[in-house]
Amino acid sequence: MRKHAATAPAAPAEILDPSGGANQVRVRAYNERLVMSLVRRHGSLSKAEIARRSGLSAQTVTVIMRALEAEGLLVRGAPMRGKVGQPSVPMLLNPDAVYSFGLKIGRRSADLVMMDFVGGIRRQVRRTFPYPMPGPLLSFVEEGLAELEAMITPDERARIAGLGVAAPFELWSWASEVGAPQADMDQWHGVDLGAEIARRVPYPVMLQNDATSACAAELVFGRGPQYPDFLYLFIGSFIGGGVVLNSALFTGRTGTAGAIGPLPVQGRDGETVQLLKIASIYRLENLLRQHGIDPTPLWYSPDGWIDFGVPLDIWIDDMAAALAQAVVASASVIDFSAVIIDGGFPEWVRERVVAETKAAVARLDLQGVTLPDIVEGAVGSRARSIGGASLPLFSRYLPDQNVLFKELA
Numbered sequence: 001m002r003k004h005a006a007t008a009p010a011a012p013a014e015i016l017d018p019s020g021g022a023n024q025v026r027v028r029a030y031n032e033r034l035v036m037s038l039v040r041r042h043g044s045l046s047k048a049e050i051a052r053r054s055g056l057s058a059q060t061v062t063v064i065m066r067a068l069e070a071e072g073l074l075v076r077g078a079p080m081r082g083k084v085g086q087p088s089v090p091m092l093l094n095p096d097a098v099y100s101f102g103l104k105i106g107r108r109s110a111d112l113v114m115m116d117f118v119g120g121i122r123r124q125v126r127r128t129f130p131y132p133m134p135g136p137l138l139s140f141v142e143e144g145l146a147e148l149e150a151m152i153t154p155d156e157r158a159r160i161a162g163l164g165v166a167a168p169f170e171l172w173s174w175a176s177e178v179g180a181p182q183a184d185m186d187q188w189h190g191v192d193l194g195a196e197i198a199r200r201v202p203y204p205v206m207l208q209n210d211a212t213s214a215c216a217a218e219l220v221f222g223r224g225p226q227y228p229d230f231l232y233l234f235i236g237s238f239i240g241g242g243v244v245l246n247s248a249l250f251t252g253r254t255g256t257a258g259a260i261g262p263l264p265v266q267g268r269d270g271e272t273v274q275l276l277k278i279a280s281i282y283r284l285e286n287l288l289r290q291h292g293i294d295p296t297p298l299w300y301s302p303d304g305w306i307d308f309g310v311p312l313d314i315w316i317d318d319m320a321a322a323l324a325q326a327v328v329a330s331a332s333v334i335d336f337s338a339v340i341i342d343g344g345f346p347e348w349v350r351e352r353v354v355a356e357t358k359a360a361v362a363r364l365d366l367q368g369v370t371l372p373d374i375v376e377g378a379v380g381s382r383a384r385s386i387g388g389a390s391l392p393l394f395s396r397y398l399p400d401q402n403v404l405f406k407e408l409a
Contacts, residue, residue, distance in 0.1 A: 031056060035064050036073065036093065037398050040118070041225055044077050044090035065091055073097045073117075073397075093118050098397070099160050101148065101203065102389025103141060104210060104382075105132060105167040105193075106344070107178050107237035107282070108299040112144035113382070114152065114160075115389035119221040121382060123148050128299045131180035132171060134191050142200050162204035164391030166213035166384045167193060168238070169256070178237060178282050206391040209255065210234075213387025214379070215242025216249055216394070218340055221386065222378035227338040230372070231330050233260060233323065234383060235343030235353070239279045245334075265325040268318055278322040281344060287311040302344040302381035316352055323353070324360035331369055342377025344384075350376050 031054075038053055039045050045053070051061045068074040069091070077090040095116040104111045110132070114123040125144045129136065149157060175185040194207035208216075215232040218224060224247065232242040242258040243250045251257050261276035277283065281298060288295040291311045298305065327339050341354050354376050361371065379386060 031060065032064050032068060033398055035061065035068065039074065039091060039093055040220070040398075044092045046080070046088040046090050048088065050091075071097075095120060096156075097159070098393060099152075099156060100389045100392040101145065101160060101163040102385045102387070102391075103144075103163060103165045103167075103197070104213075104385040104388055105137065105165070105171075106210070106384070107131060107168070110137060110140055110144075111382070111385045112141070112148060113385045113389055114148050115386060115393075117393065119217075119386060119390070121386070123151050124385075128296075131175070131178055131185065133184060134187055134196070138196055138200060141197055145201060160203055161396055162206060162392030163197070163201055164213070164388040165194065165197060165205065165207045166210040166388030166391075167207065168210050168240070169259075174238060174276070177277070177280075204392060206395060208388070208391055209240070209259075210236070210384045210387075211240025211259065212242045212249065212251060212255070213391070214240075214342070214383035215244065215258065215387070217379045217383045217387035217390055218342065218377055219244055219247070219249065220390065220394075220398075222383075223338070223340055223375065227340070227373070229334070229336050230338040230340050231260075231327075231334075231336050232258065232377070233279075233326070233339065233341045234377075235279055235281065235319070235341070235345070236384070237280060237282050237344075238276045243334075260326060260330075263326055263329065265322045267322070275322055275326055279319040279326075283318075284308075284311065284315040287315055303346050305346050305349060312349075316349075316356055320353060320356035320360045323357045324364055327357065327361055327372070327374060328364055328366065328369055331372055335370060336372040338373040338375055340375055340377050342379060342381075342383055344381045347376075347380070350380075 034054055035050055038050055047058065047061050047065055050056070050065070051058045054061070065074060069076070072094055074091045075094045077092050080088045080090060095118045098117045099122070100115050102113045102115055108131070109126060109128045112125045113121050116122055125147050127140050127144070171188040172185040175182045194205055198205040211234050214234045218232055224244065227244070228247045230244050232244065234240055239261050241260040261274060263275040264272050265275050265278065267273050267278055285295040285298055288308060288311050293308060293311065323341070330336060330339065341350065341357065343350060343353070354374060358374050361374065377383065
């Protein structure tokens with residue numbers, strides 16, 4: 001068993017002016033993060049563009065970019081010609097500069113991924129199970145990491161920033177909904193998941209709620225740059241979500257902001273139930289069983305579903321009606337610019353869910369409600385894994401999320 005102390009996310013550097021960069025030596029690390037964040041958001045930027053957007057001096061930007069290029073974090077793109085003077089040379093993040101591992105723990109499956117510096121998944125291992133138990137899950141972490149490590153070179157392994165874990169809070173909750181004996185799920189009480197994993201791996205370990213992690217992935221790698229405020233909904237075994245305000249994750253006082261599953265909605269029979277009892281994949285699983293269809297293919301590959309026919313139609317219809325109520329209720333509280341919907345299913349299912357949710361919203365009483373855009377997520381079924389793998393990268397290479405989008409005109 002390999003031992004390593006858990007590592008908390010790095011504390012933010014001291015800054016004098018949080019609205020932009022500063023030129024003091026003691027905040028150089030912060031300014032380097034700011035430069036990398038701007039390049040990440042825009043894909044590529046020249047020195048002049050970075051200086052304009054960040055408020056840093058051209059000299060400071062030059063020094064930072066040279067340092068980041070020397071460390072292999074930035075690479076030069078092809079010179080852009082066509083303007084007066086020297087051709088502009090855009091700088092890009094180097095995908096191979098840093099890697100991270102991400103662990104997604106779900107109610108029916110777990111995934112371990114290796115992600116590069118720009119959010120690309122390089123390697124992946126997956127396990128399915130009837131329901132998660134501490135012992136087998138921790139064994140998978142050790143065995144899965146060993147499997148991933150065997151696929152990479154020593155040089156790649158040396159560039160691993162850490163292991164980020166995306167897991168539901170209170171894994172013992174809603175045991176009956178997934179057919180798990182409550183006595184088995186109660187074994188999760190008192191388990192410090194982050195500490196247990198950190199004892200078994202040689203990397204820094206960071207832990208975050210799975211839906212919040214997926215929301216962070218959408219914020220940085222998906223539609224985040226398009227919408228400064230959005231409600232994010234991820235439909236997994238249970239539905240979860242996240243809130244983004246002013247282009248920053250808002251987790252709330254207890255870290256559960258956007259955990260939309262318990263929201264009361266009206267079901268097909270007119271009874272009021274929690275949203276998760278309608279808009280969750282476990283309900284589709286139960287519908288398939290009721291129609292004599294084996295539901296296990298749901299968990300083999302989120303992108304490999306077949307068209308299950310009537311049970312799938314019923315599930316999407318009921319879910320869209322429930323999601324529509326959640327959208328209107330949320331828009332009545334916060335003036336979101338968008339509601340972004342994603343889930344552990346193929347793109348064609350996501351497309352249907354979003355289209356039918358829009359139609360269901362149009363049938364509601366919308367007097368006094370300013371509707372947000374209702375759009376598909378851009379990250380996809382691996383959003384939780386990508387969000388988990390992002391945690392070590394964000395802690396080391398991104399400034400506060402609020403800074404990412406406070407650019408100068």
